Amino acid sequence: MTSENPEQKAEQAADRLPAQSPEERREQPVVRTGMFGARTTGDTSGYGRLVVRQRPKAHAERPYGGPDGAAEPGPFDAVADALAAALPDFGAAVERVVVDRGELTFHLRREHLKAVAREMRDRPDLRFELCSGVSGVHFPEDEGAELHAVYHLLSITHNRRVRLEVTCPDADPHVPSLVDVYPTNNWHERETYDFFGIVFDGHPALTRIEMPDDWVGHPQRKDYPLGGIPVEYRGAEIPPPDERRSYV
Amino acid sequence: MSSTKYTEYDAYAADEAAEGRVFDVNGQDWDRVVAGAEDGSDERLVVNMGPQHPSTHGVLRLVLTLDGETVNDCRVGIGYLHTGIEKNMEFRTWTQGVTFCTRMDYLAPLFNETAYCLGVEKLLGVTDQVPERAQIIRVMMMELNRISSHLVAIATFGLELGATTVMLNGFIEREYTLDLFEEISGLRMNMAYVRPGGVAQDLPSGALGKVREYLDRMPKRIKALRKLMDENPVFLARTRDVAYLDLTGCMALGITGPVLRATGLPWDLRKSQPYCGYETYDFDVPTQESADVYGRYLVRMAEMEESLKIVEQCVERLRTVQGPVMIEDKKIGWPAKLAIGVDGMGNSPRHIAHIMGTSMEALIHHFKLVTEGFRVPAGQAYAAIESPRGELGVHVVSDGGTRPYRVHFRDPSFTNLQATPAMAEGGMIADVIAAVASIDPVMGGVDR
């Protein structure tokens, strides 16, 4: 379908862009235009020129402060200092540090995850005894790092929380398992494997936990449909939520 | 099945899982089963318990390897109630998400809602702007919910140990708690009462009086329940020194809630990382040192008494603290003023008259906020609260849209249930029931 409308032409052209390298694509400012994500037909919402930009990769500068968002050095700096002192290759292990909404996040390279977690648990000035499990997030647009595994650690000794985040590409969905360090992650990692297909290397028995054993696919990924059926109510057919027109 | 009363087949030919003969019991075939068992040289017996079993606290499946009556090996199978709630929430607005998450841990719906709303408010950066009255109502509802949840925990605990009296007593008290929920939110369960930015509507007139009556009645009833159970020799024999799990085990397995507090560690997020203004209430964190089923029972009982204390303080405050129960920010706060009518909760007639009769702008605003919802800045947040079963954490991720990008719940039932093998192995098969009941898993929360 072609159109005479220059705006629509541009949109249709945008649909047929040739493949780009991941770096180029990440720098690209525009992910999507319009309100409804309509790209091949005219957008009548009046929001056709709305530009939704790709989320920049956040990065925090020192001092990190604390949960209250203060500008002077606080508990977050203490955690970062202790971790830097514990790890000889801190710079290689920690990709970036993010302080957002009163929470501290270490974005780690996956090969260092286990070493970092061990130090996090064992060092007296860190002492994150409790791991609140792992939560998977799927970002199909984030090429080269589609799958994120997010760990929330809690220190009862110091009454602090910290978040560790590692990524892995969809083509090589491997992340080291933390069951050795935090046995509580056993089921959590099985769940994340079940729902996202992240393979936790070193897990004692990485099998499906929520879905039937013979299930195909990993249902909570973004490329897995919601799987609803259309519902008929008094003559009108209502499509499942993921196939309805909606605001995004 | 053919006419053979039991089948003897190689279930997984040439697989390591072929662990001997499999008996498929079909009824009226006990002679053959017994004869078959007598032939066997070893005493080891694998019993599948659940997922439909009256004593497994829901659709929990336990695979027990028994040596006589001793449990050698215990494996836990879950997922029989997986509902896809987290995925479904990604296709609804932030406000509609409350309706889904309230159905996870169905004994503690208000905790699910509050945890989720705290996460969303953290993402929005409006945690401080939630009105005080809304916070007090949240606390009061949560503490009432804690009582009703613990009552069901103890009631089903009694039922699973074979004491119907306990079940009847627990459930009738729960009914009185649910009457309050119905009075205030319009629903007995799954209320979707707590919303991002506040609560759905203010207390109806007369509700505080009803809570007051409840507060007068409940301490006596809890005392009666304690009188029935605390020193009951049968109950003691079934619970004392059973399913022991010490602090080290709890830490390694990530156990929180009454199971952790029964080891002596007073870890309660209401005290250590307060939310909703819990730091301003006067209450204790009950602990026990015994780390067994009986200790967990005592912690739950004492927690109900503490909850009553908090509810009492809430009632006092609600008499004086007036004001809105929804955030003032018109871009977030639900536009409608809800009211409970004869057919349940809905828009108040005054609001309808306003938007349909006098103000076009209000109608547009209402329409936009209800159909489209509000946008949440991109980012992620983790909010945790102390649910009746432990730390209920919610990890919310936003991509800047009107719908959650990903919501993950760290449900305490899910994590705590991992402790079942640690508690059950080496014990008697009858104690497995007590162990599971003392964890009090709610399968809706486990499987989500």
Added chain:
Amino acid sequence: MGLEEKLPSGFLLTTVEQVAGWARKSSVWPATFGLACCAIEMMAAGDPRHDFSRWGMERASATPRQADLMIVAGRVSQKMAPVLRQIYDQMTEPKWVIAMGVCASSGGMFNNYAVVQGVDHIVPVDIYLPGCPPRPEMLLDAILKLHDKIQNTKLGPQRARQVRELEEAKRRQLPLLGQPGGAR
């Protein structure tokens, strides 16, 4: 006119079907098939306030082999569906099914990959009970309606004819849609 007039007092005439139906409905033993939220309300229906032992139902049957009624209380996941069917098969005839709550009736709000969209895909359902979750009073109402159905169940060849007639009636039923005057 008939036999009734010649009977001494204290006798009551009825049919075998009615007696059998009366006996069956007076002590329906439910299989404990609690799944989710509705299971709690099902248990609440047994509490002192609602008390379904008034209809001889307090003996919840832990084994399906002694149960007459399966109350599917809650959402049925794809993983649970085969288990549910197996338990239904283990129950002895005659048996009845109540789909308690919208999830069991139609999938309800969980229209997704994990939940079976109505338990009638797996087992035949006698009563659909809406609500999320239905109040215990609603469950009692459903049980009373089921009692009515049990009471009026025919036996033997009559039963076969009843089934045939009901099927025929269903087949001849005009669809709601596309009919002038019908719902749109």
